[in-house]
Amino acid sequence: xxxxxxxxxxxxxxxxxxxxxxxxxxxxxxxxxxxxxxxxxxxxxxxxxxxxxxxxxxxxxxxxxxxxxxxxxxxxxxxxxxxxxxxxxxxxxxxxxxxxxxxxxxxxxxxxxxxxxxxxxxxxxxxxxxxxxxxxxxxxxxxxxxxxxxxxxxxxxxxxxxxxxxxxxxxxxxxxxxxxxxxxxxxxxxxxxxxxxxxxxxxxxxxxxxxxxxxxxxxxxxxxxxxxxxxxxxxxxxxxxxxxxxxxxxxxxxxxxxxxxxxxxxxxxxxxxxxxxxxxxxxxxxxxxxxxxxxxxxxxxxxxxxxxxxxxxxx
Ligand code: COA
Numbered sequence: 125x126x127x128x129x130x131x132x133x134x135x136x137x138x139x140x141x142x143x144x145x146x147x148x149x150x151x152x153x154x155x156x157x158x159x160x161x162x163x164x165x166x167x168x169x170x171x172x173x174x175x176x177x178x179x180x181x182x183x184x185x186x187x188x189x190x191x192x193x194x195x196x197x198x199x200x201x202x203x204x205x206x207x208x209x210x211x212x213x214x215x216x217x218x219x220x221x222x223x224x225x226x227x228x229x230x231x232x233x234x235x236x237x238x239x240x241x242x243x244x245x246x247x248x249x250x251x252x253x254x255x256x257x258x259x260x261x262x263x264x265x266x267x268x269x270x271x272x273x274x275x276x277x278x279x280x281x282x283x284x285x286x287x288x289x290x291x292x293x294x295x296x297x298x299x300x301x302x303x304x305x306x307x308x309x310x311x312x313x314x315x316x317x318x319x320x321x322x323x324x325x326x327x328x329x330x331x332x333x334x335x336x337x338x339x340x341x342x343x344x345x346x347x348x349x350x351x352x353x354x355x356x357x358x359x360x361x362x363x364x365x366x367x368x369x370x371x372x373x374x375x376x377x378x379x380x381x382x383x384x385x386x387x388x389x390x391x392x393x394x395x396x397x398x399x400x401x402x403x404x405x406x407x408x409x410x411x412x413x414x415x416x417x418x419x420x421x422x423x424x425x426x427x428x429x430x431x432x433x434x435x436x437x438x439x
Contacts (some may be wrong), residue, residue: 158372282403
């Protein structure tokens with residue numbers, strides 16, 4: 125498979141660190157050195173399905189394909205207002221898709237898990253054109269009285285249209301399952317019979333443990349996959365790393381021994397937009413003509429699960 129088009133869409137509301145410090149005991153001086161985040165786009169009067177649709181239409185336009193040309197749609201999403209149907213179906217109906225649609229919830233590495241599913245369908249000869257949409261609103265998961273989590277996130281959507289080709293060199297998925305390090309609990313409808321606790325609990329995270337997992341998983345994912353492919357780091361032109369925290373990306377860079385210039389960054393004005401992050405960054409780099417034909421791109425992402433994944437693609 126091969127990337128034919130990319131797209132992205134962001135909420136219009138931009139919230140700076142100073143705006144957060146108007147109602148939270150936090151500051152730009154605390155947030156910037158620990159995370160690299162200065163501002164983030166946050167959903168206000170938009171719907172995540174509209175941002176997903178906008179990103180998908182933009183990727184379709186770049187690919188030269190029409191919605192009816194897509195054979196399969198995968199939407200990576202952690203939370204939406206819809207429990208059913210899946211967000212892929214909601215977005216698909218808006219943009220006029222005619223194909224099967226599935227949702228996945230693999231948290232921040234969702235784009236790489238979606239690429240892996242798509243690749244499996246290509247190998248099986250079942251698809252010609254696949255649409256991946258990563259549409260995320262982690263700000264709707266946070267407890268906005270908890271300064272240790274809500275300052276980290278931003279919302280948005282990114283999309284990729286895939287077509288036939290042999291540009292994916294390899295994909296490797298990894299898990300270190302532990303549901304206690306990052307989690308959020310939903311409230312479900314009450315019934316006359318259910319006797320358990322039904323309170324929603326906003327996002328909970330052990331920041332230090334997640335930080336260590338992210339750096340270790342990303343570094344070993346990248347090194348293991350490059351070794352398996354018989355490639356060296358010299359052959360990598362760009363690392364598109366999940367934009368969770370600038371210090372995480374910096375540590376990965378140090379462990380890999382790779383230069384700053386290979387790591388495009390947009391965390392400063394986006395925050396962590398979960399699985400949308402890699403696709404938004406990809407689209408921004410693509411639209412600024414950063415990639416040359418034949419460049420090697422390495423995608424690496426990590427998050428709740430704990431899950432991580434890496435993909436090596438030729439542009
Ligand atoms: N503003 C001001 N103070 C804050 C704060 C904020 N937004 N958030 C936490 N603090 C305080 C804490 O209350 C604590 O105060 P105390 O020492 O009086 O108890 C102090 O800062 C240190 O907190 P700690 O959690 O130990 O800070 P840290 O250096 O580990 O940094 C993170 C916290 C969240 C920035 C860091 O752990 C991190 O980035 N982890 C990875 C998170 C992540 O990226 N998750 C998503 C992955 S997909």
